[in-house]
Each structure stands twice: as structure tokens, then as C-alpha cells.
Amino acid sequence: MKLGRARLGAALLVASASALWRGEPSAAASPPSSAAASPPSSAARPAALSDEACIACHADAARTWQGSMHHASASNSAYETAVYAEPLAFCRRCHAPHGDPSRETGEAARQAGITCTTCHLRPGDARTVLASPRAGPSSAPHGVERSAALGQAVCARCHEFDFPDARGERMQKTATEHRASAYAAVSCASCHMPAAGGHRSHAFAASRDASALARAVSVDAGRDGDQLRFVLEPRGVGHAFPTGDLFRRLTLTVVSEDAAGRPLATKRRYFGRVFGPVRSGGEIVRREIADERLFARTEVTFALAPRTDPTTVRWQLDYERVAFSPTRHPEDAVVEGSVTLARGTLAPP
Ligand code: HEC
Ligand code: HEC
Ligand code: HEC
Ligand code: HEC
Numbered sequence: 001m002k003l004g005r006a007r008l009g010a011a012l013l014v015a016s017a018s019a020l021w022r023g024e025p026s027a028a029a030s031p032p033s034s035a036a037a038s039p040p041s042s043a044a045r046p047a048a049l050s051d052e053a054c055i056a057c058h059a060d061a062a063r064t065w066q067g068s069m070h071h072a073s074a075s076n077s078a079y080e081t082a083v084y085a086e087p088l089a090f091c092r093r094c095h096a097p098h099g100d101p102s103r104e105t106g107e108a109a110r111q112a113g114i115t116c117t118t119c120h121l122r123p124g125d126a127r128t129v130l131a132s133p134r135a136g137p138s139s140a141p142h143g144v145e146r147s148a149a150l151g152q153a154v155c156a157r158c159h160e161f162d163f164p165d166a167r168g169e170r171m172q173k174t175a176t177e178h179r180a181s182a183y184a185a186v187s188c189a190s191c192h193m194p195a196a197g198g199h200r201s202h203a204f205a206a207s208r209d210a211s212a213l214a215r216a217v218s219v220d221a222g223r224d225g226d227q228l229r230f231v232l233e234p235r236g237v238g239h240a241f242p243t244g245d246l247f248r249r250l251t252l253t254v255v256s257e258d259a260a261g262r263p264l265a266t267k268r269r270y271f272g273r274v275f276g277p278v279r280s281g282g283e284i285v286r287r288e289i290a291d292e293r294l295f296a297r298t299e300v301t302f303a304l305a306p307r308t309d310p311t312t313v314r315w316q317l318d319y320e321r322v323a324f325s326p327t328r329h330p331e332d333a334v335v336e337g338s339v340t341l342a343r344g345t346l347a348p349p
């Protein structure tokens, strides 16, 4: 059986109130800085804003957003395959916020994905745009509320959430990881929205950007006879690596070869979340039993079987997007996409 994202747990309950704005300080609790806000006077009340309007006036932001996974959140094949297997309102509320979550996503909401208004407008207020904090008035023809929430709390609405059953376990936990990291004081947007041509990029390339992924970890490989030692160190990552989807992982593969280049042995080490059977009430459910992703500098050792002839070792570190695991063996996982982050050779001693 395919063990989908939601079905990793016990019987599903219908997720009722997964309000995307829950947990975020309300406008009343964190007033915008007074100098910056431009509350519309009742005389010149701007019209309600739509995505079409934002896109028409902000071509630069629109161009980078167009190629983003946010725009493709309901139409990319990995999501469409997964939601076909688990057709839940829970999934649609987040991936297709413009549709009716209780039915199959309609074409307009599927094409739209996560849009300008999803991130920049608060529910019930289609006239005031959330913007990042900075001093000085705004020349915008619409209301502007400056709030640090845009670059952080808004992200956490979707990048941190529980499984849809009532077990209280996180399906993704990027915001929690971020708070516990050395970069807790740096917002998500500071790292994920670099300046591009005077504007902030809305591309959020992340796992589709092979060179950014490769820069995010360094590998130091060493060998002492039959003993191999690897030191993996995340670089400038503000959370676990990988973060996000629960099936992401890094795989370190080590292959020893004899003098003629014939493979002798292959060993692997996985850095991911491990889900396994746990007794809960009268039932056996699958829960996270270990989190083996990279959080800090991590040392890994392998011992080769002793041999008298010279053995060469080839190694490689891959970043893998996993669709699902049919068994509890990580080597059986169905890999949807993978990027090689580093590789090398350790010559015979
Ligand atoms: C009629 C044109 C128009 C429309 C429609 C429009 N904007 Fe703007 N917006 C502007 C202009 C002009 C500025 C000021 C110059 C700038 O910062 O680019 C601005 C500023 C902004 C800012 C920066 C505010 C600041 O001072 O930091 C954000 C964020 C923003 N708009 C987002 C949006 C979003 C999201 C939408 C749709 C919900 C939208 N805008 C709709 C014209 C428009
Ligand atoms: C995933 C959430 C998200 C989506 C979707 C999104 N934005 Fe933004 N946008 C942000 C954040 C966060 C910032 C502030 C970045 C910073 O300055 O820290 C921002 C900044 C901006 C700015 C001001 C900075 C600049 O580049 O000029 C504009 C204008 C803007 N967005 C327009 C848009 C438009 C138009 C769309 C839709 C095509 C859109 N945004 C979609 C999160 C989002
Ligand atoms: C409405 C929900 C929502 C909001 C708000 C949101 N995201 Fe996302 N984000 C998603 C979804 C869903 C995806 C993945 C789409 C997919 O792969 O199917 C995604 C993808 C991403 C990715 C790419 C991940 C990858 O593997 O390449 C990054 C980076 C990201 N988001 C960062 C942010 C940041 C930073 C913010 C806040 C400024 C933010 N997101 C706000 C839902 C959201
Ligand atoms: C100090 C910088 C930094 C901060 C802060 C940060 N990230 Fe990241 N993030 C990275 C790097 C580096 C990567 C991996 C390389 C890449 O994909 O760009 C990454 C990757 C990701 C990914 C793709 C999955 C993966 O691990 O490859 C997502 C999703 C994401 N970040 C979301 C967030 C969210 C949401 C926040 C805030 C809660 C955040 N990030 C804060 C640097 C940061």
C-alpha cells in the first residue's frame, strides 16, 4: 500500500478548522508602525484588490512568482499525484487556497495556486496590503500595513502544521526548527527572497535550485585504512536540512571497488525523519521515532571489510525528494527527484 503523507498515522479525522491565519498575531495585537501605515480615508477608499490587479501593477514580482512552486502549488505533478491518492480538504486548503476545499480543485484555483493575495492580504480586508517593515511613507495607491509577520509568521501558517488526525504531531515543522536554529533572528524572507533588479525575488527556488542546495552543505571526507570518516556541515541553513516535506532526505552512498574497478560493497546513510510503529491506545500507529536530518556539524564513520589488495572508495551525497516509502526500509523509498550535492574518491592508502 502507498503510505501517503496523511495516512502515515492512525485513522483520519476530518480536519475542521485548519484556519491558515490561526496563531498569527492579529492586526489589533500588533499595530503597524504609525508613520508607515496609510489608512484609506473614507473619501478615497481604494477598490478591493485582486491578483489580476497586483500582477498588472507589479510586473517584477509577478514575473518571479510565475515560475515559483507557490504558483504551481496545486498544479505540479507531485502534488496532483499525492492528492489523487489522498483527496482531502486538508491538503487543498493549503495547496489550493482559492478553491473550495470540500471538492476537487477547479481549474481556476488549480492554475492560480498560492498567489499575491494569499500572502499579502488579511482575510476580510482586500484593501490593505501587508508589506515588510521599513521607515518612511509609502507611495502606493493602496493601503499598506508594515509588519514583520509578512516575512515570517505568514510563512509559518503553511510551513508548520500537524497531521490531519488528532495526534498532535507535526507533519512539517520548519518554523519550530527555525526558532531553534542559530538563525532564529533572521526572517524566512531575508534568506529566501534575495534582491533581484531592485525588487525582492518571489521565485523561492529552493529544492529546484541545484547550486543553492550544493552550497548548503559541506562534506569533508577522510580515510584511515579501512576506516572512512565523513563530516557533513550545513551552511547558512536556517532550519533542519532538508526541511519541509516529511519525506525529504539526504543520502550518503559509499562504494568500495577492487583494483580492477569492480564494486565490492555499497553502504548508505540516510539523513531524514524516521517513521515507525508505535503502540497508541489499543492501536499500532506510525509516528516519528527519530529525526536524523542535519541540524549541525555531523560526523559519520564507515568500516570497510579488511582486504589485502588496494580498495578505492567512491562516495556521493544526494538530496532526495521522496514520493513515499512502501516499506520501512529506506532503500525501498520511491524517489521523485534527486540532486547530487557532492561526490569524491578516496584512493587506497
Ligand atoms: C494600481 C496599481 C497597483 C495595484 C493594483 C497594486 N499595487 Fe502595490 N504598489 C503600487 C505602487 C505604485 C507602489 C509604490 C511603489 C512600489 O513600492 O513599488 C506599491 C507598493 C506595494 C508594496 C510595497 C509597499 C511598501 O511601501 O513597502 C507592496 C508589498 C505591494 N504594493 C503589493 C501589492 C499587492 C500584493 C497588490 C495586490 C493585492 C498590489 N500591490 C496592488 C501599485 C499597485
Ligand atoms: C509566499 C508569499 C508571497 C507571495 C505568494 C507573494 N508575495 Fe510579495 N512579498 C512577500 C514577502 C515576504 C515580501 C517582503 C520581502 C521583504 O522585503 O522582506 C514581499 C514583497 C513584495 C513587494 C515589495 C518588494 C518588491 O519586490 O518590490 C511587492 C511589490 C510584492 N511583494 C508584490 C507581490 C505580487 C504582485 C505578488 C503576486 C504576483 C506577490 N507579491 C506574491 C511574500 C509574498
Ligand atoms: C498558503 C500557504 C503558503 C504560504 C503562506 C507560504 N508558503 Fe511556501 N510553499 C507552500 C507550498 C504548498 C509549497 C510547495 C508547493 C509544492 O511543492 O507542491 C511551498 C514552497 C515553498 C518553497 C520551495 C520549497 C522547495 O522545496 O523548493 C520555499 C522556499 C517556500 N515555500 C518558502 C516560503 C516562505 C519564506 C514564505 C513566507 C514569505 C512562504 N513560503 C509562504 C505554501 C505556502
Ligand atoms: C539563514 C537563512 C535561512 C533562513 C532564515 C530560512 N531558510 Fe529556508 N533554506 C535556507 C537554505 C540555505 C536552504 C537550502 C538551499 C536552498 O534550497 O536554497 C533552505 C531550504 C528551504 C526549503 C526547501 C527544503 C529544503 O530543506 O531544501 C524550504 C521549504 C524552506 N527553506 C523554508 C523556510 C522557511 C519557511 C523559513 C522560515 C521559518 C526559512 N526557510 C528560513 C536558508 C534559510
Ligand code: HEC
Pocket: 005, 006, 078, 079, 080, 082, 083, 086, 088, 090, 091, 092, 094, 095, 157, 158, 159, 160, 161, 172, 207, 243, 244, 245, 248, 321, 322
Ligand atoms: C498547512 C499547509 C499544507 C498542508 C495541509 C499540506 N501541505 Fe503539502 N506542502 C506544504 C508545504 C509548505 C510544502 C513545501 C515544503 C517543501 O517543499 O519541502 C508542501 C509540499 C508538498 C509536496 C511536494 C513534496 C516534494 O518533495 O516535492 C507534495 C507532493 C505535497 N505537499 C502533498 C500534500 C498532500 C497530499 C497533502 C494532504 C495530505 C498536503 N500536501 C497537505 C504545505 C501543506
